[in-house]
Amino acid sequence: MPLLRLEQISPRDRDRVGGKAVGLARLARAGLPVPRALVVPVRVFQAFLKDNGLWERAIDGDPTLVEDIIRAPLNPRFAGALRTRCAGLGQWLAVRSSGVDEDNENASFAGQYQTFLGVRPGDDLEAALKACWASAYAPQVLAYRDGQPPPPGGMAVVIQTLITARCAGVMFTINPLSGSWREMTVEAAWGLGESVVSGSVIPDYYRVRRPRQAPRPVARILARVRLKLIEEQLRPQTEQLIPAEGGTEHAAVPAARVEAPKLRVSELFRLCRLGLRIEARLGGPQDVEWAQDEAGQLFVLQARPVTASGAVQRAGPAVWTRRFVGERWTVPATPLGWSSMRPILEWFVAYPETSRRYMGGEEPMRLVRFAPYLNVSVFRHLAFKLPGAPPPRFMLEMLPPDEERRWLRRHAQAPDLAVYASIFQTTFKEKRWQRFRWNLFTNWRAWENYRAMLDQRMFGLNRPIASRGQARARAAACAELSREYLKVHLCSLLFANIWYQISEAALIAAEHADLISILLQPPADSMTLQTNRALWELGRGELSEQAFLERFGHRAENSWELFSPRWIERPEQVRMLAQATADGPDPTRRAAARQGEAREAMQKLSLPLRALLRLTRHYLRLREEQRFHFDRLLWAWKRAYLWLEDDLKLQIRFLEQGELEAMFRGSLSIEDAEPLISRRRQAWADEAQRWARGDQPPTFLVGDAVLDAPADGVRIQGLGISAGVVTGPVRVLRSLQEAGALQPGEILVTRATDPGWTPLFATASGLIMELGGMLSHGAVVAREYQLPAVVNIAQATARLRDGQTVTVDGSRGVIWIR
Numbered sequence: 001m002p003l004l005r006l007e008q009i010s011p012r013d014r015d016r017v018g019g020k021a022v023g024l025a026r027l028a029r030a031g032l033p034v035p036r037a038l039v040v041p042v043r044v045f046q047a048f049l050k051d052n053g054l055w056e057r058a059i060d061g062d063p064t065l066v067e068d069i070i071r072a073p074l075n076p077r078f079a080g081a082l083r084t085r086c087a088g089l090g091q092w093l094a095v096r097s098s099g100v101d102e103d104n105e106n107a108s109f110a111g112q113y114q115t116f117l118g119v120r121p122g123d124d125l126e127a128a129l130k131a132c133w134a135s136a137y138a139p140q141v142l143a144y145r146d147g148q149p150p151p152p153g154g155m156a157v158v159i160q161t162l163i164t165a166r167c168a169g170v171m172f173t174i175n176p177l178s179g180s181w182r183e184m185t186v187e188a189a190w191g192l193g194e195s196v197v198s199g200s201v202i203p204d205y206y207r208v209r210r211p212r213q214a215p216r217p218v219a220r221i222l223a224r225v226r227l228k229l230i231e232e233q234l235r236p237q238t239e240q241l242i243p244a245e246g247g248t249e250h251a252a253v254p255a256a257r258v259e260a261p262k263l264r265v266s267e268l269f270r271l272c273r274l275g276l277r278i279e280a281r282l283g284g285p286q287d288v289e290w291a292q293d294e295a296g297q298l299f300v301l302q303a304r305p306v307t308a309s310g311a312v313q314r315a316g317p318a319v320w321t322r323r324f325v326g327e328r329w330t331v332p333a334t335p336l337g338w339s340s341m342r343p344i345l346e347w348f349v350a351y352p353e354t355s356r357r358y359m360g361g362e363e364p365m366r367l368v369r370f371a372p373y374l375n376v377s378v379f380r381h382l383a384f385k386l387p388g389a390p391p392p393r394f395m396l397e398m399l400p401p402d403e404e405r406r407w408l409r410r411h412a413q414a415p416d417l418a419v420y421a422s423i424f425q426t427t428f429k430e431k432r433w434q435r436f437r438w439n440l441f442t443n444w445r446a447w448e449n450y451r452a453m454l455d456q457r458m459f460g461l462n463r464p465i466a467s468r469g470q471a472r473a474r475a476a477a478c479a480e481l482s483r484e485y486l487k488v489h490l491c492s493l494l495f496a497n498i499w500y501q502i503s504e505a506a507l508i509a510a511e512h513a514d515l516i517s518i519l520l521q522p523p524a525d526s527m528t529l530q531t532n533r534a535l536w537e538l539g540r541g542e543l544s545e546q547a548f549l550e551r552f553g554h555r556a557e558n559s560w561e562l563f564s565p566r567w568i569e570r571p572e573q574v575r576m577l578a579q580a581t582a583d584g585p586d587p588t589r590r591a592a593a594r595q596g597e598a599r600e601a602m603q604k605l606s607l608p609l610r611a612l613l614r615l616t617r618h619y620l621r622l623r624e625e626q627r628f629h630f631d632r633l634l635w636a637w638k639r640a641y642l643w644l645e646d647d648l649k650l651q652i653r654f655l656e657q658g659e660l661e662a663m664f665r666g667s668l669s670i671e672d673a674e675p676l677i678s679r680r681r682q683a684w685a686d687e688a689q690r691w692a693r694g695d696q697p698p699t700f701l702v703g704d705a706v707l708d709a710p711a712d713g714v715r716i717q718g719l720g721i722s723a724g725v726v727t728g729p730v731r732v733l734r735s736l737q738e739a740g741a742l743q744p745g746e747i748l749v750t751r752a753t754d755p756g757w758t759p760l761f762a763t764a765s766g767l768i769m770e771l772g773g774m775l776s777h778g779a780v781v782a783r784e785y786q787l788p789a790v791v792n793i794a795q796a797t798a799r800l801r802d803g804q805t806v807t808v809d810g811s812r813g814v815i816w817i818r
Helices: 011-029 042-051 055-060 065-071 076-089 123-137 139-144 194-198 216-225 265-282 335-349 352-358 378-382 401-408 417-429 443-461 468-509 513-519 527-539 545-552 571-582 587-602 607-648 657-665 670-692 736-741 755-762 777-784
Strands: 037-040 093-099 115-119 155-161 165-172 183-190 204-209 228-233 239-244 247-252 286-293 298-305 319-321 365-368 371-375 700-702 715-717 719-722 725-732 747-750 766-769 789-791 805-809 814-817
Touching (some): 011 265, 042 055, 076 123, 115 239, 123 155, 165 194, 165 265, 194 239, 204 265, 265 298, 335 371, 352 378, 443 468, 513 587, 527 587, 527 777, 571 755, 607 777, 719 777, 755 777, 766 777, 777 789
Parallel strands (some): 115 247, 766 789
Antiparallel strands (some): 093 115, 093 155, 165 286, 239 247, 319 371, 319 700, 365 371, 719 789, 725 805
């Protein structure tokens, strides 16, 4: 039962040595710097299982095999050969799994199987070998396989010389976060690279512009002349991972290295050129683990394909998400509030014929556990990816994380033209363009017209109500004005996303990536900042509570839920927020300083780029202003319903709109309505308690299956929405009533942030949210406050605990739990 050298392995040997060993063998034969290694082939594991009576259980994928494999003895002849042959690899070894289905284009199994570092030849090596084999049947691996058993005995093991690393890390030959194939990313830390892979240290981060794809001889030349460092984040490091008896241990980093960059630019480019050679040899983008020894020599420890997981998904059960509507309903929706808003929203987004023909005919919206969900299956069909370019980010934000990764890691993907054609056919047939203020360049003017009309209509909407007929007419008028508002607002949101991504790409192309966080923000104080300034003045005694509530009392913690309490109804909440912000700096001074930076930065740009950015900034201003004025309308609408509740002596908020109309027609009696209201009120209250305890509805459903699983480990990947890095203690807030607990310097963790939350941004040092996007309310205001922020962290309010120290990287969307 021989051990194989890398030179003895060919690409046809995957079934006998696994994907990792085949990849390393290809690199070694190409003359790339791979540490010396021996491979224990699959047949050794298979013989081991049969010799120890474990074969039948292995065929069934029995998870209880793990302990039995670790306890079972090795064949004495093989054990002797293992000790003799591996003694020549050095005093420290790395023992890595190499599954026959590992490191291929459809599944990487990254982090699933075991790797052991700092292994001594002899007894330690035998134990590490059996532990690698056993990891094929570990619970997390079976879960990764969706419960399917692994190939029986389908695990080889690579035994390598362990490089005593000066520094080490991970390199992606494409940018896995943006989907750009014009960029490479490198992470580096002192000591062994396991600290980077496991997330136990915050590594240096480098983003490098790479040459376009070209024929291999041309690509090798371009790789030497067209590499450019476009982002560098250096992090101090005080501890490093080193080999030690029994495995590895943490040791102090020499004082001279603590603040020093891990790689000089010349070393970084040498590493990137090595990555491009690996990519050319293995035939696609690669995820590379690398190490550099004290002499400065680079080594490839392993390379795996950047997993594409097959084709992007377009068929299957409908995808439902709270990612858009959940930011507007962070409390359970009342039946009347939701049934009043739903038909207005569906009037814009429902395409029944397209849904029937291509997406299973599901309804466009639904309510689950009193939480509104949007059917976003259409984005599976509308999304596209130009060759090597990032896909439309706002479309991918609507898809579950696993589907988003497939899109990002593909080189190109055409849109589903049949779905586009169906949508356009319906649009022209029903003249749906009349439902939107769709002009990319003039939508903001349509807002000005709507704002003038709203100001005029609000005089009548604020008058006292004298009769049931007036209350019903008032509610109907508010519903119609809401429809008119959404004609403008939905396009404003879409255009803000489009112009934002175009502007971001233009700044990067013009080599001004450092200006993105300065320029891509509103051009003047948003209404949210004006609110926060007034709260600051109120807290300092410079503004009366009455004056504040007259102007800002219509705001709420969850404004789109019609029955959410407004500030004017809860002045104690206003006092609490005012007190929380009073000791902070003047919000307008901070904003003025940011605008001064933006004016200076604009002078560095070409005239066409300035014009593009001015338009983008204009739409970012609309993002906040529109929400402020919509709150005025929703407060008038709520007052009409409150009048009816007082008049009828019923909590009609627990009836649906159709049931309320049936009461007015006389087809639903008050006697029949009362028990219905009672049951729903209790169900709603029970659900509100679940939410308050942190048991929130999931962000995504596929069909009826829940996708939200909290991230494990100490490094969690989300979406970075506001640049900067901060370390501090966590403060989890599930409602604004808890805001008084937030202390200066703490990192705010919450489900989502409606406008009522943003006064807390002046107190917090960072922001983590479960819901959000690049142009969500929290993202826009966080950038104005220069608050490092990460969103789309599943179950963050349950995963993180008060007082826990975390580091938030708002550029890359990473959270490290210290």
